[in-house]
Amino acid sequence: MRVLEANQVTKIYGDTKSENSTKALNGVDFKVDEGEFVAIMGPSGSGKSTLVSILSGITEPTTGSVVISGKRIDQMNRFDMALFRRRSLGFVFQEFNLLDSLTVKENIILPMVLDKKDSAIMNSKAAEVLKLFEIENIADKYPYEISGGQQQRAAVCRSLVNDPVMIFADEPTGNLDSKSANAVMNCFKMMNEEKNATILMVTHDVFAASFCKKVIFIKDGKICLEVANKGTRKEFFNRILDCQAALGGENNDF
Numbered sequence: 001m002r003v004l005e006a007n008q009v010t011k012i013y014g015d016t017k018s019e020n021s022t023k024a025l026n027g028v029d030f031k032v033d034e035g036e037f038v039a040i041m042g043p044s045g046s047g048k049s050t051l052v053s054i055l056s057g058i059t060e061p062t063t064g065s066v067v068i069s070g071k072r073i074d075q076m077n078r079f080d081m082a083l084f085r086r087r088s089l090g091f092v093f094q095e096f097n098l099l100d101s102l103t104v105k106e107n108i109i110l111p112m113v114l115d116k117k118d119s120a121i122m123n124s125k126a127a128e129v130l131k132l133f134e135i136e137n138i139a140d141k142y143p144y145e146i147s148g149g150q151q152q153r154a155a156v157c158r159s160l161v162n163d164p165v166m167i168f169a170d171e172p173t174g175n176l177d178s179k180s181a182n183a184v185m186n187c188f189k190m191m192n193e194e195k196n197a198t199i200l201m202v203t204h205d206v207f208a209a210s211f212c213k214k215v216i217f218i219k220d221g222k223i224c225l226e227v228a229n230k231g232t233r234k235e236f237f238n239r240i241l242d243c244q245a246a247l248g249g250e251n252n253d254f
């Protein structure tokens with residue numbers, strides 16, 4: 001089933017008629033089906049963040065359309081968009097974005113609290129995701145009492161708790177050491193395999209991308225290559241490195 005479809009998306013920052021404007025996206029077509037786990041990679045300034053920001057309804061495209069679950073999100077007003085994002089989408093950011101005044105469990109159930117869900121449902125859902133990601137032992141701790149990797153696993157739990165149609169992750173391993181990055185990426189993998197979660201992730205990190213089922217490369221605001229994960233993770237890791245080298249030249253800044 002198709003979850004997201006974007007057609008001919010362009011984004012121009014600044015006055016479209018001015019010479020100083022920047023064309024960040026140049027006619028991008030993009031599709032994501034249910035259960036996909038996709039990474040977007042590309043050199044710095046290639047348009048990755050702009051693309052994900054448009055696909056997740058944070059930024060409006062200059063032209064083009066974005067449909068998620070059959071709804072034209074680029075035509076929604078601010079209020080409907082905010083509600084749609086809270087109810088239907090999950091987000092994981094590089095900086096974790098947990099509230100320091102709430103415990104891990106309270107942070108995880110926050111999207112459900114905002115939606116005024118029944119407390120029995122919130123408790124059972126929290127218990128389910130805490131168990132799935134093996135972080136029950138830190139449920140009552142505050143973010144400043146746990147490691148960055150544990151904070152990010154809590155943020156991943158939070159992104160899943162409202163059963164979103166799609167989860168967007170922006171450099172989720174950017175602030176983590178390799179051991180924590182491994183634990184966090186295994187959480188994403190588990191979420192994809194066991195919960196059939198549909199995940200779209202932007203990353204510079206080849207290691208993180210190698211956990212995905214597919215990597216899409218973007219360059220100069222256009223999608224230029226797509227590679228599927230068909231073998232072992234190690235083989236896919238090497239394939240991604242080869243693609244980067246082929247696309248980016250000797251100093252590709254991936």
Ligand SMILES: Nc1ncnc2c1ncn2[C@@H]1O[C@H](COP(=O)(O)OP(=O)(O)OP(=O)(O)O)[C@@H](O)[C@H]1O
Binds near residue numbers: 049050
């Ligand atoms: N708010 C903005 N105003 C003006 N130009 C912008 C804005 N945001 C991004 N750009 C420009 O649009 C282009 C694409 O930027 P974008 O941040 O999407 O790239 P990126 O691939 O995510 O880069 P990075 O990997 O460095 O984060 C760049 O030339 C950037 O300078």
